[in-house]
Amino acid sequence: MSEFTAARAHDAVLRHVEESLRSGALKLGDRLPGERALAEQFAISRASVRNAIRALEVMGVVRSATGSGPNSGTIVVSNPSSALGGALRMHVASHQLPLKDIVEARTMTETWALEHAATAPWTPEQIDDARRLLEAMDDDGLPSQIFTLLDAQFHVALSALAGNVVVSTMMESMREAIRDYISDAAVRQGAWEEVVHVLRAHHHGIFDAVEARDGVLAARLVREHIEWFYGKAI
Template identity: 50%
Template sequence: MVATPAYTVVLNWLEEQLRHGKIRVGDKLPAERALAEHFSISRASVREAIRILDAMGLARSATGSGPQAGATVISEPSAALGWALRMHIATRALPVKDVVTTRLLLETQAAWDAASGENDDHTDRDDILSHARDLLDRMDDPEISNDEFHALDAQFHLLLTSLAGNVVLETIMVSLREATIGYVQETVATLEDWPSIRATLQTQHRDIFTAVTDRDGKLATRLLRDHITWFYSLVPRAEK
């Protein structure tokens, strides 16, 4: 029987403290020595717990002395999920095809909700749509680099997803985008007529934007599905 690592007591303790509101995002964690003494474990085990929390997007450590030193509780779930997905995609345990299918399921639902307004709690809907329009205008600039285009593309999709009003869905979508950016960049590098493809993507983006703005959920969903599947069809078979 495998023994439970000593550092898990710190993780379990923090989960309970967060759940009951005794520790909140932005609070400092107790010092290493205090945690080690409280749980009767080594300081090395405490440091391992802090490293794991950092990797999970739940803590940020600062070295040195003074008020900024030590570990602070944060909440950045998409960063942790994104890294985990990227690593497992790299091992091929998670096929890119399945990741794309998952994105289709989630983002088309988000498009429906964003357009229909069924979960519309956004008082700043107009501001979000205005920002999305500005991103599209910037993406029209033929002088921007491919990397900048991809970054703006990701922001555009995530802005529309945010209109669905589902924080968990938005977090997962951020993670999926971060996890697949590498394969997107590799795919673009192999395409012979990228300027033409980029123009097609922009036409699709604007059609999706118009459907969401017009609150046509059915059309927005269909256009987004066609948009994602069309680009994925360009991926070399070996990468699928």
């Protein structure tokens, strides 16, 4: 089979899965047929099927597991932020996507989200997710690496209050794309105790503004917070 033909065989499986998802023939939690069945269905090699499955895994569309239990096989999932975050991280590492541009995009996205969260119909239970992360970050014994992980989750949790799943996915993706740079920057800080004190104060101010549904203040505070940290650390 030529390289071109193999690529077309690979695409046939991807198109089939896309069309099946769009039509509802495939839903979250469903299993794809096995390699042999797909190879016979499309008259292609099992190697081409495996390539298609790997591509779907990278996209966050399926999860594959060996064995014979209830979680075995190739199962349809939905994990777009992981897939987008991984792709962005690779392009940041290759210097094709400047870190500065990712930070600017994150600032635009998060300020929009917090401003719109002011009028979104979120519940007390939803904001409690961010509150728990805020309280966890107040622990003075947290290593910087753990703090930055909680920090990322905190920002994503607040942005999710806007109720826009695409914006939430983009936020998670951008945080994933620059997570190593943030962790490294935190480690490099010679006076981390002073930095983390400022970050905690920023977080509490941002949270209070969101909880009070003051979107203008929340957006301004998160912009100042992001610019302060990256100006100091990157």
